[in-house]
Amino acid sequence: MTASSDRVVVRAWAPGRVNLIGDHTDYAGGVALPMAIDLGTRVEGRRGGAVIRLASTATTGAATLATHIDDPAAVTPPWARYAAGVVHELAAAGRTVPGFDGVVRSTLPLGAGLSSSASLEVAVxxxxxxxxxxxxxxxxxQRAEQTASGVPCGVMDQLASTSGVADHALLMDFAAGTVEPVPLPD
Incomplete structure (x- = not known):
């Protein structure tokens, strides 16, 4: 974070991921081997105020969200549903949700299977x-994505984004609930 004259500028970044083995095994209690990549999503702005305002450099349509959202799936524009899901889940967990005014920038191509939605959720x-x-x-x-999209997704994408280690894949055993960094060969 860097200081400014009135409010602190917040910069948050979360990576996308590729999956080496184990697609669709997270919600079935299997094993997967994803890894975080150097493409990702950055959210930058200032906390404060009574609402959350987000603009995206990748899509049209800015979003203005309340700090308490009952139905994230009803939010427009559609990309903002993932941010709304995060707001909903933070409030449901009893956490204080601050107002925010910021911009979303992503180097992840949308819809390319690199977990752009998970990256957005984590960064928000x-x-x-x-x-x-x-x-x-x-x-x-994961709950935010389920609430926002109505899809009962697993947690692999979000875990890869939150747990990634440079030059490592992540051995995820969903039955045991473990994540172990595995060094990549030179």
């Missing part, structure tokens, strides 16, 4: 001040 949660463990953050963002 961090920008709004989430302060739990990587596993707690991933679970909150």
């Amino acid at each position: 949660a961090l920008a709004l001040g989430f302060d739990g463990t990587p596993s707690e953050l991933a679970t909150l963002c």
Whole structure:
């Protein structure tokens, strides 16, 4: 974070991911081997105020969200539903959701299978001040995606984004609930 004259500028970044093995195994209690990549989503802005305003450089349509949202799936524009899901889940977890005025920038191509939605969710949660463990953050963002999209997704994408380690894949055992960094060969 960097200081400014009136409010602190917050910069949060979360990576996308590729999956080496184990697609669709997270919600079936299997094993997967994803890894975070150097493409991702940055949310930058200032906390404060009574609403959350987000503009995206990748799509048209800015979003103005309340700090308490009952139905994230009804939010427009559609890309903002993922941010609204995060706001909904933060409030449902009893966390204070601050107002925010910021911009979303992503180097992830949308719809390319690199987990752009999970990256957006994680970056928004961090920008709004989430302060739990990587596993707690991933679970909150998984619920946010489920609430926003209506799809009962697993947690692999969010875990890869919150738990990624440079030059490592992540061995995820969903039955055991473990995530272990595995060094990549040179």
